Amino acid sequence: MESHDWLDTECAALEQAGLRRHLRTVMSAPTGTIHLDGRDVVLLGSNNYLGLSTHPQVITAAIEATRNFGTGASGSRLISGNNELYTTLEANLAKTKNTEAALVFSSGYAANTSIIPILASEGDLILSDALNHASIIDGCRLSRATKKVYRHCDVEHLKALLSESTAFRRRLIVTDGVFSMDGNIAPLPDIYEVATHYEAMLLVDDAHGFGVLGKDGSGTVAHFGLDSEGIIQMGTLSKAVGALGGYIAGSRALVELLINKARGFIFTTGLPPATLAAANTALDVIRSSPELRQRLFSHAEHLKTALINLGYTLLPSETQILPVVLGSPQRATNIADALLAEGVFAPAIRPPAVPPDTSRLRLAVMATHTETEIHKAIAGFAAVIP
Ligand SMILES: Cc1ncc(COP(=O)(O)O)c(C=O)c1O
Known part of the structure; x- marks a missing residue:
């Protein structure tokens, strides 16, 4: 043709x-x-x-969940797809991340493209590291907020951009915790200090730090011993956890708003039961290994x-x-x-x-x-x- x-x-x-x-x-x-x-x-x-995607305990949990709940969620979470495996997994995630609550999405990509437009929209400013992941870039595009890119891990540049940002309603700083293609760790203590000074929100994508860094493998924020209340943590269950799915860990109010407004949460089917059970057991293995x-x-x-x-x-x-x-x-x-x-x-x-x-x-x-x-x-x- x-x-x-x-x-x-x-x-x-x-x-x-x-x-x-x-x-x-x-x-x-x-x-x-x-x-x-x-x-x-x-x-x-x-x-x-x-190596958790082939861990015997994780595989057993996935098989058991399939027997009990079937192969698919068969509905979006707000309709009929929210089984008890979600409740257990989200409680486990909040415990691991030391946050009030956590919400699971169908992927890390969906989590980033959903939360960023909730945190920032027209009239707001997003400050994004030059080497952030594509899902963050796409989330920024969807948000319609003004985006400024600061030089990779350059906190002075971030500060300079924030110092000119008073005209914006809200400010959001977003960074990978561990950069996916470089393997370096973002200077989170300095970024957090700057965020606090300028009253900006801070979102950390911990896709590659979760399971690997910090006490009990709970990630980059824990690695630096930072206050988990002041930082919104995004992550994925598809890498060290060995399953599939993304998550946001933060306050109860944030999770409530996401449940009500996040398009990538609302307009898609829930994850398969096997995936939820595998991720939950993998979190236990991570903590104890x-x-x-x-x-x-x-x-x-x-x-x-x-x-x-x-x-x-x-x-x-x-x-x-x-x-x-x-x-x-x-x-x-x-x-x-x-x-x-x-x-x-x-x-x-x-x-x-x-x-x-x-x-x-x-x-x-x-x-x-x-x-x-x-x-x-x-x-x-x-x-x-x-
Ligand atoms: C830094 C980062 N954020 C988000 C994602 C998306 O996660 P997922 O593969 O679960 O969609 C990835 C992985 O591709 C990633 O490397």
């Missing part, structure tokens, strides 16, 4: 720029080694940081040191996310392909997920990687040094 010809033209343009994406089919669970395109490869591209976090950080340190010794350039990550910066999209893709041939799956991340000229391999270790798998990964990198 002629009216659709532009689709091929657009795909060809992406190919030309080295930015075309292709789906790969994984034929096994996301453990340290996966079956991909007919062979076993070490997985360095998963957010299943603690500090050894998983120790192993995760020990693997991260080991891999980071080995790659630096081999001459690779890594961004100064403080977490399980290790970015090996390579520059052009083509270079990142070529090295990812060479690594795959060596039995190591380290996906290339290209614009728009990262800024131009900073295409990279975003490596993520898992607590459940074996020493042998980490050694195999290092040997793969040694074999393909550019």
